[in-house]
Every structure is written in C-alpha cells, then in structure tokens.
Amino acid sequence: MIQIRLSHPFPHPQPSLFPPPQQQSKIKRSRQLLFPPKQDEPQDPPQPVAAKSLMLKPPKDLFTVYSILGIIKCEKIRQYTFFNICGIICNECKRQEKRRNQMKRIDFERIFDNIRRDQTMVHCITNYVTINDVANMILAIGASPIMADDWMEVREITAMCDSLVINMGTLKQNTVRSMLLAGKEANQRGHLVVFDPVGVGASRFRKETAAKLLKQIHFNVIRGNISEIKTLYEGSDDGYGVDAKKDDAVTEDNLEYVIQMAKNMAKKTKAVIVITGKTDLVTDGQQIYLIDNGVLDMSRITGTGCMLDGVIAGFIGANPDQILEAVTTAVSAMGICGEYAKEKAEGTGTLKVHLMDAMSNMNAEWMERSSQIESKC
Ligand SMILES: Nc1ncnc2c1ncn2[C@@H]1O[C@H](COP(=O)(O)OP(=O)(O)OP(=O)(O)O)[C@@H](O)[C@H]1O
Ligand SMILES: Cc1ncsc1CCO
Structure with a gap:
C-alpha cells in the first residue's frame, strides 16, 4: 500500500525581525525621527494580514487527479x-x-492609453550611475525623458514637464539646490513629483537633505527599498549603502508592521508610499496593494529601482486623476518585465536589455495576464 501524506500548505512561522513594541520604543527614543508621531494622534491598529496564498495551480481536469490517484490501491x-x-x-x-x-478595479487599458496618447514629459534629477537606463526606460513606456540638474535651468525644465523625479543617488550640494527649486516649481504648477531617498542611511548629508526636501516639497510618491523607507520613518542611523539590508527583509512575520509603517508615513506625507523588494507594497494610507511580481535577479543589477522611479513618474504624469492605480500598475509592470527578462537572459548583463525590451512591449493585456496584485483596505 502506498501512503500519501499531504504536507501543510503554510510555512512555519519565522522569528520576527522587528523587536516587540516595548523594545522598539526604546530604540526610537534614541533616534531623531523625521516623522515623530504627535502625542494625541491616533495610530492605526494593526490590521489582520491574510496568509500568503498557497502556490498551487489548480489543474483544469479533476479527473486527471483521480486517475493519477489510481495508483493507491x-x-x-x-x-x-x-x-x-x-x-x-x-x-x-x-x-x-x-x-x-x-x-x-485597476483599469490597465485606460492607464496605458493615457500614456501612449499624449507624450508625457518627465524631468529627472537623478544619479549619474543609472541616468542612461532611467532615460531609456522612460522612452520604453512611450514617455519622453529630460535629464537636467543645474540650478540655472531646472525651474524652466520642470515647468514644461508633466512630472519630476528627485533621486538622491549621487547627491551633490549644487543638486540639492536644484532639487529644491524644481520641487517647489512642480508643486506650484500642480505637476507630480516622485522622491527616491537613495541610500538615505549612508551619510548625515543624505539624511539631512531628505529631511529638508520632505519639509519643503510635497511629494506625490515616495519610493525606496525597505531600508530606505525604514530610515525615513524611524530615523535609524545604522549605516548601509544603496541596497536594502538583509536584516530588513519583509517577511510574513513583519509584514503587518511594514504595512502599518507605510500607511502612517503615507498619511503624514500625503504621498503614495512604495516599498520595493520581494513583495512590493503601494499605499496612499487607506488602500494598500501588495504586488508579487518580480525576480530576485532584479536586485543584482543596479538601477532597477531608479528605472522604476522614471516609469512611475511617466505613469502618474499621464494619469494624474488615478495616482494610486497608476503607481501600482507601474510597479507590477516592472516586476512582470523582470520575470520575462529572467526567462530570456543569460546573465545580469542581458537581463537589463531584456528588461527594457519587455517594458517597450508592455500593455494592458499582458498586465491582465501576469500581474499579481492583492488589494487590502
Ligand atoms: N527579491 C526580489 N524578488 C523579486 N523582485 C525584486 C526583489 N528585489 C527587488 N525586486 C524588484 O526590483 C525592483 C527594484 O527594487 P529594489 O528594492 O531592489 O530597489 P532599489 O534598492 O531602490 O534599487 P536601485 O537602488 O538599484 O535602483 C523592483 O521592481 C522590485 O520589485
Ligand atoms: C550604486 C549607486 N550608488 C549611488 S546611486 C547608485 C545606483 C543605484 O541606486
């Protein structure tokens, strides 16, 4: 007789990466918070988080299952x-x-139509490591990039664009001035602004600049990896580079905390918060989207996050009336491109090329077929 044992579908719980609330408050007290909670401000209670879906593809024909089970006597x-x-x-x-x-609920068709109908212009003040890839990715979605960071011209450039990216990747004193001028100009004109606090935990200069930018500019979207967003939120100053720290990885155990953090931050900044990683998270403080597209190899080439900033700016520039949905579509699209590129690539070099190929062919139909978006309130 053959014995078949059905294994438990859910993995064993892993130890929490975040300390329990009492310890957390001790840590927080010693840090300078960029968003200190007000005494009387009600904090959202943690929301229950659904268990991760079981990765089992239902076979079309149950008879197949039954006939295979025929081997059980x-x-x-x-x-x-x-x-x-x-x-x-x-x-x-x-x-x-x-x-x-x-x-x-997300009308991919409308979002893509809007991008491809008008030529959305995106002004980028970004880093010199990935600037070329960002420009090409913006072109791939059918928008038009312009990279300009001298303070003498940024206001004029921002004025003629639909959206602006401010990316702190290779920060310089002169570009901080440009960022402030461009950001304020965009705010005055009602143009949309995306902020990427690249490596904000790496130096005091970056941290102080992020605080200054957040104080003087209203950002419509703030995107970073988990370590960057945690640094903004908690004010932690344990140095790290531009990549997320392994210890910060979002797991099923800390997901609830991360969701709450993102929601609180969205409410305080009035921005859509995007945390990228294995599972991406997008929230406006009320609605939350968890996106399960993407592959690990995307973190093995530099600039996938920076490219995503440009893509997000293009999507929201063309869809200012549905920012949350446009951002979610952009994030999922990027992940789908990563999945496609992984299939085609022979290494990290060709991964980037295939990533761009995929984005240039991305459309609503492909999104419908491949996006893995879970929404919560
Ligand atoms: N482990 C992973 N599994 C699946 N997708 C991932 C993983 N890590 C990153 N990604 C994807 O890679 C893209 C960039 O996210 P990431 O968090 O690496 O940004 P980043 O650290 O700001 O990148 P960079 O600084 O290199 O521009 C996102 O589309 C994200 O979904
Ligand atoms: C590697 C690197 N250093 C500064 S910016 C950048 C690109 C990814 O953010």
Missing part, C-alpha cells in the same frame, strides 16, 4: 486523498477569483 485512502486535494484546489480557485475581482 485502498479505495478509502484514495477517496480521502482525492477530497483533500479537491478542498485545496477549491480554496485556491476562490483565492484566485478574489484576486481577479480585486484587480478589476
């Missing part, structure tokens, strides 16, 4: 196993149906 065990599998498949079908329904 005992009728009772065969039936028992079959009904268990049916149960799992049903739950997965329900989950997939729910996901599809939730996704219907």
Whole structure:
C-alpha cells in the first residue's frame, strides 16, 4: 500500500525581525525621527494580514487527479486523498477569483492609453550611475525623458514637464539646490513629483537633505527599498549603502508592521508610499496593494529601482486623476518585465536589455495576464 501524506500548505512561522513594541520604543527614543508621531494622534491598529496564498495551480481536469490517484490501491485512502486535494484546489480557485475581482478595479487599458496618447514629459534629477537606463526606460513606456540638474535651468525644465523625479543617488550640494527649486516649481504648477531617498542611511548629508526636501516639497510618491523607507520613518542611523539590508527583509512575520509603517508615513506625507523588494507594497494610507511580481535577479543589477522611479513618474504624469492605480500598475509592470527578462537572459548583463525590451512591449493585456496584485483596505 502506498501512503500519501499531504504536507501543510503554510510555512512555519519565522522569528520576527522587528523587536516587540516595548523594545522598539526604546530604540526610537534614541533616534531623531523625521516623522515623530504627535502625542494625541491616533495610530492605526494593526490590521489582520491574510496568509500568503498557497502556490498551487489548480489543474483544469479533476479527473486527471483521480486517475493519477489510481495508483493507491485502498479505495478509502484514495477517496480521502482525492477530497483533500479537491478542498485545496477549491480554496485556491476562490483565492484566485478574489484576486481577479480585486484587480478589476485597476483599469490597465485606460492607464496605458493615457500614456501612449499624449507624450508625457518627465524631468529627472537623478544619479549619474543609472541616468542612461532611467532615460531609456522612460522612452520604453512611450514617455519622453529630460535629464537636467543645474540650478540655472531646472525651474524652466520642470515647468514644461508633466512630472519630476528627485533621486538622491549621487547627491551633490549644487543638486540639492536644484532639487529644491524644481520641487517647489512642480508643486506650484500642480505637476507630480516622485522622491527616491537613495541610500538615505549612508551619510548625515543624505539624511539631512531628505529631511529638508520632505519639509519643503510635497511629494506625490515616495519610493525606496525597505531600508530606505525604514530610515525615513524611524530615523535609524545604522549605516548601509544603496541596497536594502538583509536584516530588513519583509517577511510574513513583519509584514503587518511594514504595512502599518507605510500607511502612517503615507498619511503624514500625503504621498503614495512604495516599498520595493520581494513583495512590493503601494499605499496612499487607506488602500494598500501588495504586488508579487518580480525576480530576485532584479536586485543584482543596479538601477532597477531608479528605472522604476522614471516609469512611475511617466505613469502618474499621464494619469494624474488615478495616482494610486497608476503607481501600482507601474510597479507590477516592472516586476512582470523582470520575470520575462529572467526567462530570456543569460546573465545580469542581458537581463537589463531584456528588461527594457519587455517594458517597450508592455500593455494592458499582458498586465491582465501576469500581474499579481492583492488589494487590502
Ligand atoms: N527579491 C526580489 N524578488 C523579486 N523582485 C525584486 C526583489 N528585489 C527587488 N525586486 C524588484 O526590483 C525592483 C527594484 O527594487 P529594489 O528594492 O531592489 O530597489 P532599489 O534598492 O531602490 O534599487 P536601485 O537602488 O538599484 O535602483 C523592483 O521592481 C522590485 O520589485
Ligand atoms: C550604486 C549607486 N550608488 C549611488 S546611486 C547608485 C545606483 C543605484 O541606486
């Protein structure tokens, strides 16, 4: 007799990366907070987080399952196993149906039409490491980039563009002045602004600049990896570079904390907060989207985050009336491009080329087919 054991679908809980609340408050007290909570400000209670969906693709034909189970000789065990599998498949079908329904709320068609109808112009004040890739990625979505960072001209450039990216990657004193001038000009004209606090935990200069920019400019979107967003929120000063620290990785155990952090930050800054990584998170403080597109290799080439800043700016510049949805679409699109590129690439060099190829062919139909977006309130 063959025994079939159905393994438990959910992984064992992992130890939390974040200390419990009492310890956290001790750590926070010793830090200078960029967004200190007001005494009387109600903090959102933690929301329950749904368990990660079981990665099981329901087979189209249950008869196939039954006939495979034919190898089990005992009728009772065969039936028992079959009904268990049916149960799992049903739950997965329900989950997939729910996901599809939730996704219907984002009108990908309209978002892509808007980008490709008008030539959206994006002004970037960005770093010299990835500037060329950012410009090409903006072209790939059908928008038009202009990279300009001298304070003598940034106000004029911003004035004629639909959106602006401020990326702190290779910060210089002169560009800080340009960032402030451009950001204020964009705010006055109602143009949309994306902020990427690259490596904000790496130096005092970066941290002070981020605080100054956040004080003087209203950003519509703030995007960073988990370490960058945590530094902005908690004011932590444990040095790290432009990549996320391994210890900060978002897991099922700390997801609730990260969601709360992002929501609080969105409310305080009135910006859509985007935290990228294995699972991307997008929130305006109320609605939250968790995006499961993308591949690990995207973090092995520099600038996928910077490229995403440009893509987000293009999407919101063309869709100012649906910023949250446009940002979510941009983030998911980037992940889908990564998945495609991973299939085609022979290494990290060609990964970048395929990433760009994919973005230039991205459309609503591909989004419908491949996006993994879960929405919560
Ligand atoms: N482990 C991962 N699995 C899947 N996708 C990932 C992973 N890490 C990063 N990504 C994807 O890579 C892109 C960039 O995210 P990341 O968090 O690496 O940005 P970043 O650190 O700001 O990048 P950079 O500074 O190099 O521009 C996003 O689209 C994200 O979804
Ligand atoms: C590697 C690097 N250093 C400063 S900016 C940058 C590109 C990724 O953010």
